[in-house]
Amino acid sequence: MSGDADVARAAGLMAEPARAKVLMALADGRALPASLLASEAGVSPQTVSGHLRKLLDGGMVAVEQSGRHRYYKLSGPEVAAAIEALARLAKPQPIKSLRQSTRAAALREARTCYDHLAGRLGVALLDGLVRREALTRTDGGTGADRRPDDPLAAQLPDGPYALGPNATKVFGELGVDLDDQPSRRQLLRFCVDWSEQRHHLSGQLGASIVNSFLANNWLHRRPNQRAVDLTNAGHQSLAGLLGG
Template identity: 80%
Template sequence: MDGDADVARVAALMAEPARAKVLMALADGRALPASLLASEAGVSPQTVSAHLHKLLDGGLVTVERSGRHRYYGLAGPEVAAAVEALARLAKPQPITSLRQSTRAAALREARTCYDHLAGRLGVALLEGLVRRGALIRTDGGQGTERRPTDPLAQQLPDGPYALGPNATEVFAELGVDVTAQPTRRPLLRFCVDWSEQRHHLAGQLGAATTQALLTRNWLHRRPNQRAVDLSDAGRRALAAVL
């Protein structure tokens, strides 16, 4: 029989500053090499290797070999959700440079939460989908407002939305075939966005929509960051669709 969850061990793994930076760097769902993670964490390659070993042993990251290189990624979306939840609870670090200021603002404007869109843009995307009837609220709530009982900054077990009457049409305009999505992962999942405290779209449909926006160059990743940018073409297209 299993005992209680070993929360303290997982919390200790996340509590070390360099490991926390590694997890934040991986929170957009991409797999990154140790050399880049060392740069993100501000430590030597030898030090980040020791940290990655602990994260692997703790089940928070996975590793995949490609040629001579190893690429590390989060063990799953639940790890990203935990990182997002901690980001909501933690006090912001003091900003001491313009670079830090612009990076923090960019994360709040638009970022990836594991493999789906978050920040103001993620919330606006969900609002547009509700407005167009691609999704409908099932609890009588308005727009993307968080319910009083929703836990802060984490994925919801029972998001108050369902596919709407215009789902097939609207998602097709975004480049997503709703009927073609795999069923092993839940089609619809929703998170409470840590910076906006409103809902954004997650799950298989959230991931597929974000990937479609990237494929169409409506959305661009920033190098070595979770922040993403909406292109001019993407801004016009989303305004027209949503």
């Protein structure tokens, strides 16, 4: 028999500032080495090793071995969802430099949340998919607008969308074949974006879109950051979908 979820332990793991920075650095779904995570968190390699051990023991991160090197990643999308939810509830840290200001703005413009697009770009993408009838609202809502009773910054188990009449055509234009999607993961999932307070697409389709955008050089990852940028090719290819 099991008791209630040990929320206090999970919250405690995320409450330490350096560990929080480690988790934020991993929230785009990539696996990163401890040396880079130490730099991101502003601590020594020895200190970050201790933090990573605690996160591993707590089930928040997993580790992959590649030769002599170890790479750390979030244990699953539910951890990324928890980070996004806390980011929505938390007050912004004071900006003390131009670098911080630029980075914060970039995160709100476009970022990856585990393996799907978030920020203004993620929301605009979902708006465009609804406008082009690749997806349809099943609740009478408009575009990517959040429903009044949706929890802020959370994954939605019952997102109000379904594949629309133009799904095959529009997703094909984005380089995604609807007939060639793995069945082990839910095709359509949605989140409430913490910075936009509107919906963005997650699930298998969200991940496939990111993979396609990267493969086509429509999307560029910023080194050591969750922020991403549309390339010139991406702007041109997605202009109609994103509204110009």
